[in-house]
Amino acid sequence: PPRKNSGVLADAMENMATxxxxxxxxxxxxEDNDHEYRKLEIWTRGLISSLDELEQSWFAAAFYRKSVIAGxxxxxxxxxxxxxARYVYFYKDGFIRVFSLLDKLGTVLNHFYDLKTSKLKTHFSYFTVLRQLQLLNVHPALADQLEQIKNSYRDPLENLRKRRNAEIHYMNSEMQDDLWQRHQGLHDKIxxxxxxxxxxxxxxxxEMNCKTLIAAFSYSNEQLRKEISKPKSVQS
Known part of the structure; x- marks a missing residue:
């Protein structure tokens, strides 16, 4: 049956949709003459799809893991x-999507709040955007909330970051364990x-992604409502 969103997943989806x-x-x-709102709308709808895909990757990895009995x-x-093999595929897909989604959120925040993060780093990550948000101190309530969420999930994020980096830059992440075991005993079972x-x-x-999205978009919804409620200048 189709998934019914609940909990933080539902809250994140709802805030982005709003x-x-x-x-x-x-x-x-x-009129959106400079297409700024259109750009933000497209990026936000992309984030909704990205979160859906991340959840599906986790769900599929968990599903296939149940069939792996041998040690x-x-x-x-x-x-x-x-x-x-299917478990490994969806698990890898999931941990790559974790950071991809955060970086896409960073792009939205950088643009919406005009943080100019690209002046610091041409290809910036979500974490660079968060540091820039803290540095500029223009929205401290948002920055503090995002920092608190990041710190609450420091260990699992760091574990996935190491595996993501190994996967992208060195070798298949699951093979690192195999290589280490081969060093211990050439003929031992893996x-x-x-x-x-x-x-x-x-x-x-x-979960960290969901809570981050909730914090970012619930705050941004308030800011956007304030912005669009301002009287528009009439051009002759």
């Missing part, structure tokens, strides 16, 4: 090897990584 709807309403009421690669049946621990990191990071 932001997009406010932008659309304002564009319908007044060693050599003990797996061909069917179990297939399910393990023991699987701690699948449940890895899945928990992904679940916690999904």
């Amino acid at each position: 932001f997009a709807a406010l932008l659309r309403k304002e564009m319908n009421a007044h 060693f690669m050599d003990d797996m049946s061909p069917v179990e090897q297939g399910d393990y 023991q699987l990584e701690d699948l449940d621990s890895h899945l928990e990191d992904l679940k916690q990071s999904l």
Whole structure:
């Protein structure tokens, strides 16, 4: 059956949808000559899709993990090897999406609040945007809330960051464990990584993404309402 959003996932989706709807309403009421609102609306709808895809990646990884019973690669049946491969695929897809989504949010925040983060770093991440938000001190309530959420999930995020970096820059992340084990004993059976621990990191990071989106967009909705309620200048 189709997923029914609930909890922080539903709250995040709702806050983003509200932001997009406010932008659309304002564009319908007044011309968006510089296309700034249109750009923000497209980015926000992209974030909604990205969060949906991240949740699906976690769900699929958790689903296939249930079929992996053996503790060693050599003990797996061909069917179990297939399910393990699918688990690995969706787990990797998930931890890459965790940081991709945050960086997309960083782009929205940088643009909406005119933070000019690109002057610090051409290709900036969400975390660079957060530092810039703190440095400029223009929206301290938002910056403090985002920082608190980030710190609350420091360990799972750092675990996923290391695996993401290994995956992108060095070798398949799950093979690092295999390589280390080969160093310990060349002919020993390869023991699987701690699948449940890895899945928990992904679940916690999904939750962190949701809470970050809730904080960012609930605050931004207030700011946008204030902005669009200001009297518009009439040009002759």
